[in-house]
Amino acid sequence: MKGRKASAIRGCSQLKLKTKKKKEKETEVCGLGLLPDDVFVDCLTRVSRLDLVALGMVSRRHRYGAESEELTDMRHRRGSVDPYLYVFLHMHPDPSPRWFVLHPVQRQLKPIYPGLYPAPVEGSCFVKTKRGIYTMGGLMNGEPTSEVTFLDCIEHIVYQLAPMKMARSGASAVLIDERIYVFGGCWDQDVADSSNWVEVHDIGTPTWELLPVSTPPKTPLKIKQSVVMMDKNLVYAVDEQGQVFVFSARECMFEAEGRTESKPETKNDWLLANYTFLCRGIGGKVLWRAPGDLEWEEVQGLEELQQQHPGFEIIKLCVYSAETLVIFWEARPQGVLELWYAEFSLSSRMEGEVWVVRGSIRASGSVLSDSDSSYTGLNLLCAASLHL
Known part of the structure; x- marks a missing residue:
């Protein structure tokens, strides 16, 4: 047995x-x-x-x-990528902002960087690349900084990079041929001359270089908006007083157009889509105009959002995909602080003797809610979409 x-x-x-x-x-x-x-x-x-x-x-x-x-x-190269929307958000009274990503299925913002880290809460400029987002300058403890960080959107890690040559706040930045150009934002009048007004960073190198510019602007004003034009070598720029400039990256030269943008403080988040300038205005409006014009018109089709959300005021406008744009706004249903968004596509046609640009809402809803009621307000510093 x-x-x-x-x-x-x-x-x-x-x-x-x-x-x-x-x-x-x-x-x-x-x-x-x-x-x-x-x-x-x-x-x-x-x-x-x-x-x-x-x-x-x-x-x-x-x-x-x-x-x-x-x-x-x-x-x-294969085209097997999808748009992912990243948001840099400062929730008061937290001392520092945080990065979030919009979940493609749940349509909710998810924090992606563990813990808070010291970062400027205003005055920074941002540039997105194929892999991530650069944050440059801004105010730290009320003073301009030369600090540069990079959010790697593949690894979801924030890296500290080599600082700029100059401390800047209220600057503007663009990406042209893998080079980042930063304009203006120098506060110290003793050093804010034409030789320091522009600096450039080649993404393939770790350092920044001041760029000698031919015919620089007469005064070191803050650049409020800058948009890369269709030929990829010209930058359309507007300073805080509304003066219009064109910067040639090929010739390193600024040229004043002699035109003035009316009420530049009411037009933010400029972008170029389908040969049309777009920006967010006031009163929940998105505005458009042709690059050669100065008169702005309202994008039609957003009236439903304006009616559904009393006091509707857009706080950020950005491109989501080749066919879609996104707007964000703050809402307080039943006293709860929430961040809402809407995706919309654009179409244009002649109505009578004028062109009309119309937005068609594809999706909308709350993407972040303060269920604990611990936050008093929010500041959306950056929203950018990357194809990953």
Whole structure:
């Protein structure tokens, strides 16, 4: 009896061992770990960004492949990327702002950087690249700073980078051919001369350089808006007094157009879409005009939002995708502080003898709610969409 029992135990042990080895072998054969590196990366280009995040939790190799620049470039070349909306938000009375990403399925803002870190709460300028978002300058303890940080939207990590040559607040920045140009924002009149007015950063290098500019503006005014034009070498800029300039990146030259933008303080977040300038105005309005004009018209089709939300005031306008723009506004239903957004597409047509641009709402709703009622207000510093 004992011999039979011992034999049965040995048999069960051998069966378990064979089953375990079989499972290990099956797992090893079916896993991505056996694939050559180039095939492994090629497979990753075919899955969604959310799946890449999940795969990054499996192993170090999966995480390294999901975060590699090679994979990012391949996904862009294949067109297997989707827009992801990132928001830099200061919630009072928190001392520092935080980065959030709009979840593509839940349509809620999710904090992506663990904990708060010292950061300017106003006066910064932002530039997005294929992989992340640069934050430059701004006010720290009431004083301009030369600080530069980079949010890596693949790794969801904020990096401290080499500072600018000059401390700046209220500057404007654009990206042209992998080079970041920062205009104005110098407060100290002793150093805010034409030789310090523009500096440039080549993304491939760690340093900043002051850019000698031909025919600079006569006074070191703050640039309120700057928009890269269609030929990618010209920047249309407006200072805080409404003076219009054109900057040539190829010739490093500013040229005053001799025109003045009316009430520049009421027009913010300029962008160029479909050969049309767009900006957010006041009273919940989005405005448009042709680049060669100075008269702004209201984008039609947002009246429903204005009626549904008393006191509706847009606090940020940005591009979401090739077909869609996004607006944000603050709301307080039942006294609860919330951040709302709406996606809309644009169409234009002749009505009589005038062109009319109309927005069609695709989606809208609350993306962030202060359920604990601990916040007194919010300041949306940056909203930018990246294809990842």
